[in-house]
Amino acid sequence: MSPEAMRRELECVHPAAFGWALACCGGDRTRAEDALQTSYLKILDGRARFDGRASFRTWVFAVVRRTAAEDWRRAVLRRLLPLGALDGRAVAAGDPGTALVRSESTRRLLAVLAQLPRRQREVLHLVFYQDLTIAEAAAVLGISLGTARTHYERGKTALRKRLGDDLA
Numbered sequence: 001m002s003p004e005a006m007r008r009e010l011e012c013v014h015p016a017a018f019g020w021a022l023a024c025c026g027g028d029r030t031r032a033e034d035a036l037q038t039s040y041l042k043i044l045d046g047r048a049r050f051d052g053r054a055s056f057r058t059w060v061f062a063v064v065r066r067t068a069a070e071d072w073r074r075a076v077l078r079r080l081l082p083l084g085a086l087d088g089r090a091v092a093a094g095d096p097g098t099a100l101v102r103s104e105s106t107r108r109l110l111a112v113l114a115q116l117p118r119r120q121r122e123v124l125h126l127v128f129y130q131d132l133t134i135a136e137a138a139a140v141l142g143i144s145l146g147t148a149r150t151h152y153e154r155g156k157t158a159l160r161k162r163l164g165d166d167l168a
Contacts, residue, residue: 023089078128078129124155
């Protein structure tokens, strides 16, 4: 599909895609707008490719759903582990209670991350903190895409198992 045809199709499905983005983001309009914009960027720059196995509308909805889920996972991990915690800087928060809870969560997450195999930690860091795709993380680490996906899934599963409901 040509870029111009892709743009026309996106314009046609936009109202429904926005409604779907709202549903995927729990009704949060700002998150939905961000997820939809990111989805459109993925589509227009070729990171998401339409292969014709489903209708265009169905494919766009799948891209929006995956993008919203990726954004949500990143937000959860960023709340639990601010980047400053990785190099020892203090967690900045206006409320001391919030800082205490966040620092305890951060300590717990750091302890669990330290237990993961190095490759799993690296893939998770590249995907969640550097906003790379799994394919880009694989290229950075010099491993195959399948291997990166395996490390990513195993790392997420181990985090969920060890942290319990904190990520749910």
